[in-house]
Amino acid sequence: MTLKSIPLTDDLHAYLVAHGSPPDEIIRDLAAETLAVLPDRATMQVAPEQAAFLTFLTRLLGVRQAVEVGTFTGLSSLAIARGLPEDGRLTCFDISAEYTGIARGYWARAGVDDRIDLRIGPAADTLRELPHERYLDFAFIDADKTGYPIYWAELVPRMRPGGVIAVDNVLRHGRVIAPQNADDRAIAAFNDDVLADVRVEAVMLPIADGLTLARVH
Incomplete structure (x- = not known):
């Protein structure tokens, strides 16, 4: 028994990934290409255990209509x-x-490209093109950190009752405790706003760089 989440060594992380729907060839190839083509930005990709969790959560919730901000x-x-x-x-x-040109190739390879509608442009603008009704089952936010409050404001009113919003990087490698830059300060403030938002019930999980799950009333 432990009173808090345990830290993950590299070996323990590898064990965890291997024992929870480990990455298949498509995911491994996508991760490898991202690292090869974009070595300085590859850390923007979600962790393998987080990818497995997103698939599991989507199935668990019976999601039919989903949105992702930051692809x-x-x-x-x-x-x-x-x-x-x-x-x-x-x-x-x-x-x-x-x-996203890289993404399109792997969506097609996995046979899911017909389920995905990609819209290029600032999400602060393009999100407003979505229907103004409560129809979304799931949303995932993982984009520019200073934009999180805008994306949240656009998505919450569009979530069906019981719909879930997942928000990535809410721990900022621990720097939310003592913010060091504008992104850290933005996330620290955003986390406080989510906590105070009476429209949702939220839980913050120590997955990867921190993942908030918010269920909309």
């Missing part, structure tokens, strides 16, 4: 799309045609 090279979107039924839909928002 990068496509691992998180691939994971979410794999959890959708054949008639499910994932709308992805990103600003980079270059990065």
Whole structure:
């Protein structure tokens, strides 16, 4: 028994990944290409155990309508799309045609490209094009940190009762305790805002760099 989450060594992390739907060839190839092509940005990709969790959560919630803000090279979107039924839909928002060009190839390889609608442009603008009704089952936010409050404000009113929003990087490698830059300060403030938002019940999990799950009333 322990009173807090245990730290993960490299060996323990490898054990954890291997014992929870370990990455298949498509995910391994996507991770390898991202590292080879974008070595300085590869850490923007979700962790392998987080990808497995996103697929599991999408299936568990019975998601049919999902949104992702911040797609990068496509691992998180691939994971979410794999959890959708054949008639499910994932709308992805990103600003980079270059990065998402890598994603498109792996979506097609995994046979989920027909479930994904990619929209290129600032999400602060393109999110407003979504229907103004409570229809979304799931949303994943993993984009520019200072934009989180804007994305939250657009998504919460569009979530069906019981819908879930997942928000990545809410621990900022521990720097939310003592913010060191604008992104750290933005996330620390955002976390406080989520805690005070009476429209949701939220839990923060120590997965990867911290993941908040918020269930909308």
